[in-house]
Amino acid sequence: MKSTGLHTGEVAPGVKKVDPIIVADHVSRTFGGLTAVDVEHLEIPRGAITALIGPNGAGKTTFFNLLTGFDTPDTGSWEFNGQSLAGIPAYKVAQRGQVRTFQLTKALSLLTVLENMKLGAKDQSGENLFQSIFPFLWKKKEEEIEAKALELLERFKLLKLKDDFAASLSGGQRKLLEMARALMSDPTLVMLDEPMAGVNPALTESLLEHILNLKKEGMTVLFVEHDMHMVRHIADWVVVMAEGKIIAEGAPDEVMANEAVVDAYLGSHQDTDLGVVTGRIQLPEGEA
Structure with a gap:
């Protein structure tokens, strides 16, 4: 499953990628006297699944917020x-x-599942004040958006909930809705x-398959995750943060054998594949 040839030269923090989709230089963010992010250089490979891992407080979500x-x-x-x-707004x-x-x-709790989906569409003609006055200018586009929303809801097994308020969904269903809306x-x-x-085991496998499908459909995926055994199974590349800095990156198995990573995060149990032992992760056929 793992991709090869994503980088050029020796693997080290900030290693250059063959075809990077994101390139970040000297990105820093402080809160008072605390440096939350201090990334000297990072490139995210295109067409791959990259995991961003690290202990709590490492700066992962803050880095996400800065990039987006x-x-x-x-x-x-x-x-x-x-x-x-x-400087570009979100x-x-x-x-x-x-x-x-x-x-x-x-998810917007007081809107239905279908309404939440429609909000994710871009280039909506009805958002233009002038065009909104004349339905013939936006009705066809609105029909196309709804058809696409229904197709995605069916794919994510949420179609039967399309008229339910988002507030009524479980935590796992909200995760599915947010991914579908994206x-x-x-x-x-x-x-x-x-x-x-916060996702129960029954929906974990479904989310896992959806993430793998994003790559199959030609998208690049960058995700933050604490379940190291899930990371090992689905990530092509792993970036490790600690105290705001990138301390390691590379293929999953290589990163998890890195002493600096073990010391910072993984602990002595990292050789035991708990995800498979407990049955929490059941990989799609051919993905093991």
Whole structure:
């Protein structure tokens, strides 16, 4: 399953990638006297699944927020698809094809599942004040958006819930809804912040398969995750943060054998594949 040839030269923090979709330089963010992020150089490979791991407080979510326009860095620059995103607001970042989900889901509780999905579509004609007055200018587009939303809801096994309020969904179903809504904008890069957090075992396998399918459909995936055994099974590349810095990166098995990573995060149990032992992760056929 693992991809090869993602990088050039010796593997080390900041190693250059063959075809990077994100390039970040000297990105830092401080809160008072605390340096939350201090990334000297990082490249994310295109067309691969990259996991961003590290202990609590390592700066992973803050780094996500900086890359997606939800927070402003003190220093640094970064590019997505060769275009600078520094100073670009979050909604414009999403319009350019870089979308994200959140550790705590952002479903709009008082809207239905279908209405939440429609909000994820871009280039909606009805959002223009002039065009909104004349239904013939936006009705066809609205029908196309709804058809796409229903197709995605069926794929994510949420179609029967389309008329339910998002507030009534379980934590796992909200994760599925947020991922499905992200796909409404036809993204190039999907960034998932702890997609498995708070998800019961019954939905874990479903989410796992959806993440793998994103790559099969040509998208790049960058995700934050604490379940190291899930990371080992689905990630092509792993980036490790600790105290705001990138301390290691490489193929999953190599990173998990790195002494600095073990000391910072994994602990002595890292050779035991708990995900498989407990039966929590059941890989799709051919993905082992």
